Amino acid sequence: MPARDKRHQEVIKKIKLMMSDISRNVLSEKVLPVLDITKVGYDNTIWSEEKRMLIIGPKTVQISPENTKKIPTFSQYIVMANAVRKLLDEEMESTIRGMYYATLSTIGDEKNKQKFWNTQDNSDDAIKAIELITGVPREEFAVTSKPKGMISGPITLRVGGDLIDCNLGSRATSQLVPTNIRDLEIVNVKADFVMVVEKDTVLNNIRKSGFIQKYNAILMTGSGEPDRATRMMVRALNQEWKKPVVIFADADPWGLGIALRYKIGSESLSYDSERLVTPDAKVLGMMFSDIYDYNIPEVARLTASDEDLNRATDMKRKPWLKDRKWQKELNLFIQRKEKCELDAFFKHGFRYLAETYLPQKLRESGVI
Amino acid sequence: MKQRSGTEITTQIKRMQAGTIPHNGKVRYDRKAESEFFVDNSALAGFTGERILYMAVRELIENALDSCEVNHILPRISLSLKIHDSLNDMWIITCEDNGVGIPADKVPVAVCSFLTSGKYVERQQRGLFGVGLKMIAAFSTKDTDHPLKVWTRTLDEADEFYFELRTDIGTNKPIVLSRDTNNEEYSINSKSGFKIEAMLRARLSPITKNKIYDYISQTSIVNPYAVIIFTTNEGSVIFERRTKNMPDASSEVLPHPSDMDLKTLKRAILNFTNQKTTLHGILCNSFQKMSGEKAKEILSRAEVELKVATKYDEHELIKIVNACRQTKFQSPNTDHLSPVGEHILTAGMMEEYSIVTKKENNSHNELPNSQLSVKVLKPALTAYSSKTCIINNRATVVECGIAYGGNINSFRLYRFANKIPLLYDEGSDVAREVVSEVEINKMGITKKDVKEQFSNPEMKSDRAIELLPIHIFFHICSTKIPYKTAGKESIASEGSLKKYMRFCLTDLYKRVSAQIRKEIRIKEAENRLRLYKHYIPLIVDAISESINIDAKKLSDAFTSLVETHVGEINVISAHSSHKVKDYKVPRGELDESKSRNNSLNRFSLTDTRISNIRGRKTGRARKH
Numbered sequence: 006m007p008a009r010d011k012r013h014q015e016v017i018k019k020i021k022l023m024m025s026d027i028s029r030n031v032l033s034e035k036v037l038p039v040l041d042i043t044k045v046g047y048d049n050t051i052w053s054e055e056k057r058m059l060i061i062g063p064k065t066v067q068i069s070p071e072n073t074k075k076i077p078t079f080s081q082y083i084v085m086a087n088a089v090r091k092l093l094d095e096e097m098e099s100t101i102r103g104m105y106y107a108t109l110s111t112i113g114d115e116k117n118k119q120k121f122w123n124t125q126d127n128s129d130d131a132i133k134a135i136e137l138i139t140g141v142p143r144e145e146f147a148v149t150s151k152p153k154g155m156i157s158g159p160i161t162l163r164v165g166g167d168l169i170d171c172n173l174g175s176r177a178t179s180q181l182v183p184t185n186i187r188d189l190e191i192v193n194v195k196a197d198f199v200m201v202v203e204k205d206t207v208l209n210n211i212r213k214s215g216f217i218q219k220y221n222a223i224l225m226t227g228s229g230e231p232d233r234a235t236r237m238m239v240r241a242l243n244q245e246w247k248k249p250v251v252i253f254a255d256a257d258p259w260g261l262g263i264a265l266r267y268k269i270g271s272e273s274l275s276y277d278s279e280r281l282v283t284p285d286a287k288v289l290g291m292m293f294s295d296i297y298d299y300n301i302p303e304v305a306r307l308t309a310s311d312e313d314l315n316r317a318t319d320m321k322r323k324p325w326l327k328d329r330k331w332q333k334e335l336n337l338f339i340q341r342k343e344k345c346e347l348d349a350f351f352k353h354g355f356r357y358l359a360e361t362y363l364p365q366k367l368r369e370s371g372v373i
Numbered sequence: 374m375k376q377r378s379g380t381e382i383t384t385q386i387k388r389m390q391a392g393t394i395p396h397n398g399k400v401r402y403d404r405k406a407e408s409e410f411f412v413d414n415s416a417l418a419g420f421t422g423e424r425i426l427y428m429a430v431r432e433l434i435e436n437a438l439d440s441c442e443v444n445h446i447l448p449r450i451s452l453s454l455k456i457h458d459s460l461n462d463m464w465i466i467t468c469e470d471n472g473v474g475i476p477a478d479k480v481p482v483a484v485c486s487f488l489t490s491g492k493y494v495e496r497q498q499r500g501l502f503g504v505g506l507k508m509i510a511a512f513s514t515k516d517t518d519h520p521l522k523v524w525t526r527t528l529d530e531a532d533e534f535y536f537e538l539r540t541d542i543g544t545n546k547p548i549v550l551s552r553d554t555n556n557e558e559y560s561i562n563s564k565s566g567f568k569i570e571a572m573l574r575a576r577l578s579p580i581t582k583n584k585i586y587d588y589i590s591q592t593s594i595v596n597p598y599a600v601i602i603f604t605t606n607e608g609s610v611i612f613e614r615r616t617k618n619m620p621d622a623s624s625e626v627l628p629h630p631s632d633m634d635l636k637t638l639k640r641a642i643l644n645f646t647n648q649k650t651t652l653h654g655i656l657c658n659s660f661q662k663m664s665g666e667k668a669k670e671i672l673s674r675a676e677v678e679l680k681v682a683t684k685y686d687e688h689e690l691i692k693i694v695n696a697c698r699q700t701k702f703q704s705p706n707t708d709h710l711s712p713v714g715e716h717i718l719t720a721g722m723m724e725e726y727s728i729v730t731k732k733e734n735n736s737h738n739e740l741p742n743s744q745l746s747v748k749v750l751k752p753a754l755t756a757y758s759s760k761t762c763i764i765n766n767r768a769t770v771v772e773c774g775i776a777y778g779g780n781i782n783s784f785r786l787y788r789f790a791n792k793i794p795l796l797y798d799e800g801s802d803v804a805r806e807v808v809s810e811v812e813i814n815k816m817g818i819t820k821k822d823v824k825e826q827f828s829n830p831e832m833k834s835d836r837a838i839e840l841l842p843i844h845i846f847f848h849i850c851s852t853k854i855p856y857k858t859a860g861k862e863s864i865a866s867e868g869s870l871k872k873y874m875r876f877c878l879t880d881l882y883k884r885v886s887a888q889i890r891k892e893i894r895i896k897e898a899e900n901r902l903r904l905y906k907h908y909i910p911l912i913v914d915a916i917s918e919s920i921n922i923d924a925k926k927l928s929d930a931f932t933s934l935v936e937t938h939v940g941e942i943n944v945i946s947a948h949s950s951h952k953v954k955d956y957k958v959p960r961g962e963l964d965e966s967k968s969r970n971n972s973l974n975r976f977s978l979t980d981t982r983i984s985n986i987r988g989r990k991t992g993r994a995r996k997h
Contacts, residue, residue, distance in 0.1 A: 070925040
């Protein structure tokens with residue numbers, strides 16, 4: 006039964022090609038097959054000055070039954086590839102957890118049984134490998150994760166056949182960013198700019214204040230570490246719809262790290278940066294200097310841990326934080342050893358963040 | 374009771390005999406007969422409640438072996454332990470050997486009188502104190518109305534003698550109930566020998582029963598030249614003779630001068646009272662390693678005047694003793710020791726007998742019947758190493774053996790002292806320390822190798838050596854074994870004993886290293902193949918579900934490919950010493966695979982996403 010989606014057809018074709026290559030290796034060439042897969046992680050991630058993002062390096066790993074230790078990995082990839090093919094043949098979609106369950110089995114005889122997957126991490130890795138082998142991101146072969154990104158504002162989406170207006174008049178709720186991006190389409194964007202904040206609690210506060218209506222903005226959050234759908238949405242709004250993107254995160258190395266996920270990408274997904282990263286996004290806050298410029302009372306500041314300080318020292322050396330503004334900010338942090346959450350502005354009043362701090366920062370950078 | 378130093382016992386006896394009992398405000402001094410003393414303090418000889426039967430078995434087997442070895446007779450021992458009256462815990466124990474026997478006139482005292490022995494000489498024997506057999510006699514007298522029955526035949530006497538004996542515990546004297554000679558129907562089936570039958574009252578717990586089985590099994594390892602027939606109510610087992618070689622019998626030696634004390638010196642002088650020998654001559658004739666020169670040196674160092682030997686007083690003699698202690702002598706000789714030797718220990722290790730009980734469930738509501746049988750372990754390889762050293766001024770021989778693989782499937786440490794198995798207190802024994810101190814990498818293998826190939830969930834120990842299917846044997850022989858406790862079940866790390874034991878074990882590890890590495894490689898290959906065979910079906914299923922292909926053909930081809938592959942890995946690792954892991958593809962192949970790489974680069978997509986699949990020839994064999 007042919008699947009209707011063309012992209013899906015392409016994935017199925019690639020998987021089958023891989024399978025027949027392996028069979029040919031084994032049956033006619035009498036050699037053990039080798040999967041040559043791009044290496045993923047910090048040691049194969051490069052900073053591209055030209056693209057202003059983290060990109061994947063040239064290293065590859067060889068997964069082959071030739072190395073006895075790799076035989077479990079090799080078969081995990083093949084089994085996962087077959088599961089993806091089945092999923093697409095059946096025109097279904099699944100979460101990554103669903104794929105883990107679909108492929109669960111035990112290995113070995115009664116005497117020494119072992120699990121096919123030790124944890125879901127192994128199956129997530131296998132899904133990543135299928136992405137690398139087929140060159141197609143998993144969202145496009147219908148394997149998604151639970152949505153956690155949120156969006157509010159004058160933007161209309163089409164999910165499957167349903168139109169969703171995210172300018173949910175009541176100010177009372179936000180729309181989840183759908184993860185099945187194959188079914189997602191941005192229909193219309195009326196906003197002037199996109200503001201991304203680190204956490205959903207902060208987003209709720211800003212939305213409630215009427216910020217969206219007042220400044221004609223789209224509010225988005227990845228609820229901490231952003232998932233791929235949220236990153237892709239931010240990129241699309243910036244690159245395709247030409248909307249300026251600003252990012253606000255907590256004033257600590259962790260928050261800065263999250264802000265940078267949107268702007269330059271991450272090591273674990275550097276192979277997919279071209280689809281996920283928004284190099285033109287501006288990280289506007291919360292700056293370490295804002296702690297003092299906006300008189301956050303001492304009681305609302307937090308003491309930096311050693312881990313925070315190490316991370317900041319590490320960040321200072323990164324090429325993407327080399328400009329004077331960031332060096333100054335990081336030095337300030339290392340010197341004062343104090344960090345602060347966006348929520349700390351509530352100490353100045355519940356409307357202070359949305360009605361004083363944010364407009365001021367946006368005005369300074371010329372967004373409004 | 375074996376090997377307790379004479380002085381130790383004497384002191385204990387004296388302390389007991391001086392026992393003061395208040396009576397009418399006056400202290401009464403009594404003398405106790407040796408027999409009464411030992412019966413009252415049976416723990417001194419190891420005869421305590423649970424262990425009575427175990428001790429009885431030990432004493433009888435050890436006496437039997439000693440009695441054969443003294444005349445170089447290949448032992449044939451038949452021991453039987455049967456319940457006579459289970460309500461009253463009455464057991465009949467019988468032991469027959471083909472040793473030298475006991476001359477008829479000596480039988481009553483040899484069997485019944487404590488501290489009477491033909492073994493009070495300076496040489497290695499199992500029994501030393503003349504207590505064990507007497508203990509059986511005394512307990513039999515004490516607890517039962519059954520006389521001790523004894524048969525004996527010696528080569529010198531034509532007849533076989535039969536005695537029925539009891540011990541007069543109050544006087545340490547034998548009571549002969551009857552005595553008979555017989556020259557027709559012999560009860561003893563060999564030219565000479567000794568047979569005893571005793572009734573004992575004792576409990577036999579399953580633990581003790583297993584200790585008895587262990588004891589006999591282990592005795593057979595260091596005495597593979599002996600036939601041991603063991604019979605119980607559960608059946609009968611035979612430990613076959615595996616070699617006709619016997620260790621050279623130990624011979625009596627003169628004491629070594631470094632070990633001299635006032636008592637030995639005075640006795641030496643006493644031996645020469647009737648001869649007009651000088652002290653110089655007495656020294657030369659009474660001690661080993663004492664040359665005329667040395668004796669002269671001692672006398673001048675002691676600064677005593679020359680006179681008739683018997684005229685020296687203790688004050689002068691102690692000067693001589695002191696002089697000896699300060700003088701260096703050659704190491705004591707080892708003629709009085711009787712190590713097992715490479716040939717014999719190897720014979721014992723190559724066919725390791727042990728008793729197993731098979732539980733058989735009889736139908737018809739009967740109790741489960743356990744059946745005795747013998748299991749023979751045959752290792753794939755054995756090795757032997759020994760070292761002679763001086764511990765506490767006594768010559769000591771350390772022997773060590775290793776048996777590996779074959780149908781041995783777990784770790785075990787065996788300890789022997791003067792050919793007697795040590796069964797208790799393994800944890801505190803020096804051998805235990807030595808085994809955990811000698812690094813396994815002396816075998817050329819790493820802990821990681823071992824853990825990867827041999828780890829099994831049932832083994833809790835994380836000591837690598839205990840994961841290996843290996844039996845380690847330690848045998849220490851000396852006339853003075855440095856026991857840790859009065860229980861004489863574990864050996865202390867005295868002097869440099871541990872150093873020599875470590876030396877032996879290290880030596881063995883090195884010697885078996887090549888073989889064990891080979892074994893490990895085979896094991897590795899097996900584990901590899903097993904892993905492949907578990908995963909191949911998954912791969913084949915996934916592929917045959919996705920594309921149209923003959924699953925059976927694919928599976929067969931895959932399996933035969935990995936079989937060749939595993940074979941080649943093994944060959945390669947065999948050549949690259951034990952560095953199995955970093956096997957590099959030879960250059961020629963790399964080039965080849967690169968070109969293949971390009972032609973097969975079908976999965977490389979846009980820009981950065983490169984992935985492809987290619988084949989690679991396995992191993993060196995296919996290099997053109």
